[in-house]
Amino acid sequence: MNLDSLVGLADGLRRGDFSSEELTRHCLDRIEQHDAGLNAFITVTADSALAAAREADQKLRNGATHALTGIPLAHKDIFCTDGVLTTCGSKMLENFIAPYDATVVTRLREHGVVMLGKTNMDEFAMGSSNESSFFGAVRNPWNTDLVPGGSSGGSAAAVAAGLVPVATGTDTGGSVRQPAALTGITGMKPTYGRVSRYGMIAFASSLDQAGVLCRSARDAALVLEAMAGFDERDSTSAPAAVPAFSQQLDGDIAGLRIGLPAQFDTPDIDRGVSAALAAALQSLVDEGAELVDIELPHTPLSVPAYYVVAPAECSSNLSRFDGVRFGHRCDNPRDLEDLYRRSRTEGFGAEVTRRILTGTYVLSAGYFDAYYLQAQKVRALINADFQSAFAHVDVIIGPTSPTPAFALGAKTDDPVTMYLNDIFTIGVSLAGLPAASVPCGFADGLPVGMQIIGDHFDESRVLKVAHRYQQLTDWHLRRPPAYRSDA
């Protein structure tokens, strides 16, 4: 069975080439066979997946179905799943069984999707290498000595290794796009507000956005249109109608104006990444696209601004993990203060603790104006940069990550270097824009991602450009050798 295309799988299911149960068993077998070396899954829900698959098969026989009916999928372990362990990659929630389904989970289930399990992630989505997970690091299928990126590293590795055709992720500063780039798959983060955050355990509420990791822009469009839309349970979800993304992919890109920000051309970019990107741009120009030099002058401020805003919100969002109602509680607390102190110290890992402390500091009396307020001003400037750019261009393109995948442990001792790895994705998050990362070649044998950024609620155009590019190239179909279906 070829997991490279959801459309192909959907056709196979309808033709009766295979059943959803067979497809689900195939994925479960792949997980069984390969996940020990990748650590992409925290929980595999084999029994309920097979039951859901049989239900989907019944629906398929009855004929009335959605394109995703019977398609297996994995959820990042940040989405609450009713009755299923939901850890957020943390010891704090090591034993937390969610009492309800996130809106994303509900919507996909209503479309007949079969949940295979929950994927590994950086603890509370804080990290760019998936090394901060309490459940251990995830490994990159292209080279298991390397990181898969983060924080949706488990979802990325699972899709890249062909364990599942598609997985959900979340993106706060690049957590869908960067792991997609580092594992050679397609990742799409929609506009802030496009997908409901209800049931998605919050890291930084004003930045968190659910996304999808899969093998092509066409697959991303299909899944995104099922996930997206206003949700009355999330006040920040947009009341805007959701276009049928999968119906708007075709068409040429002649006359497309592509913005190339001067600030994305930095000396830190790996040469192989630059070369792959240049070749990709050329192929778009060959299709009639036009390259336009633009300025995003406040780009260098995006990482510092992000590392004020995101920790500030996280310090407050994570206050509910206090050992009182759910989550880790220390043994034999002496008193209330001891309960708080030890439950939280034991339950949170180093990166989460670092961000809670940073966030608490920047919100403190006497520092609020200098840090939090200042960062919000910078955020407004970054958004204004993008808005002026979109007055002249249709999309903005650049690298997703300055380098290909790096070695496990290479940056864990130096958080700032790790943070700077997200320089190209963070500004987009601060501005709440939609962006995709699509595979655009290799550098030293490792996949390189091209980031396509659109204006607010212009996912259709981003997906169309990505789709056109994927019709011209086959980078998105490359598989890490050790995980090819016949391997």
Added chain:
Amino acid sequence: MSWEAVIGLEVHVQLATNSKIFSGSATAYGAPPNTQASLIDLGSPGVLPVLNRQAVLMAVRFGLAIDAVINQRSVFARKNYFYPDLPKGYQISQYEIPIVGAGHLQINDADGNAREIRITRAHLEEDAGKSIHDEREASSGIDLNRAGTPLLEVVTEPDMRSAGEAVAVLRKLHSLVRYLDVCDGNMQEGSFRCDANVSIRRQGAEAYGTRAEIKNLNSFRFIEKAINFEIERQSEVLESGGSVVQETRLYDAARDETRPMRSKEEANDYRYFPDPDLLPVVIDDATIADIRAALPELPDAKMQRLQSSLGLSAYDAQVLTSNKATAYYFEALAAQLPGHEKLAANWVLGELTAMLNKHDLDEEHSRVSPAQLAGLLQRIVDQTISGKIAKDVFEAMWDGEGNADEIIAAKGLQQITDTSALEGVIDEVVEGNPKQLEQYRQGKQQLLGYFVGQVMKATAGKANPAEVNRLLKIRLDASP
């Protein structure tokens, strides 16, 4: 040298919505612990708040009633602190931009002069849950039924100069929120609570003294006692050469004193910042206009009208309008007794109030409705019964014996106005009291009252007193 008190208030008004401010859970009081706590109230991972529109409309209604600035864009903020009955580790409140800005209230001071009290602001926020410390040996319980209950926190300027004025302001606010139907006003259940900021300064001084905040005030009586205790305490401190410490103090009603709270509980830096889960609250002109148009007549306006168009005294008008239930009862009653509003007022303030007090009820729960009472007062007006008999009929009505006419008929209480029937009784009385008749005729005119009393007694109070007077005079003054 004498001291002047300076008092400001923070009043927590629990809004009378059906559901909580950010979740669909019920807000009813007294349910078993944690039966009205949804995943949102519990702060379960991943849940999000959704603002209750009703709470916003009630806040605007209150704002318009105190003639306040309505901020058409207000912002919810997070107030961060750890406490077991605060499930999320932060309270959602409004900080920099509250929904209601500056407004004002009018009260009468001790000398009866009108005084304006400035309202600083009123903001929406969620209530916390309740910690229960005394039910288990080694642990505390948490009841989150109250968590997420909508509150409107009303903050005044430090414009009050005595405990009495502070209570007058609170009574005024209490009356107002009930007129507006935004709060049930139940102080025992905590629907209307108050903290008081109290400082003192030398009479005539400009600068404020250091203030203490007194918490936990849930009755008008305790508020007055607590503030007076605090004024006394501070003046003793200052007069003995000490200085007042800025602190939060709890009022202990059992000991009638205020005590400092542990300083640890105060050392919070709340790290306020705008809540990213909620959009700014935007209220358009049309919504404000609709709310304004639907405002009921407010107590001050009603008081004026009762004086000017019904001719009631300032005192009666003030008492009748001091709370919504009384005012609405009176108006329903008076509407059925045109021209006899004073009689209606006397009955509401007299018999009805006494009966309600005796049974600890308010007018809304009176066992005699305005229509029933009107039926009774009609019989006084048309002289079917006397005012005195009416009181007995009222008691019978209260006890559920029927309406006024039924009771009057059943008990034969109809006034005797028939001249011939009265003349017979008068003859009997006059003839049965020859000594008194002799004295009367010798000039002791005040004995008329004695004869009237005898006639009333003989008729069991049913004789029409005016008619008895008239006929007696004729009979007594007639030549023997």
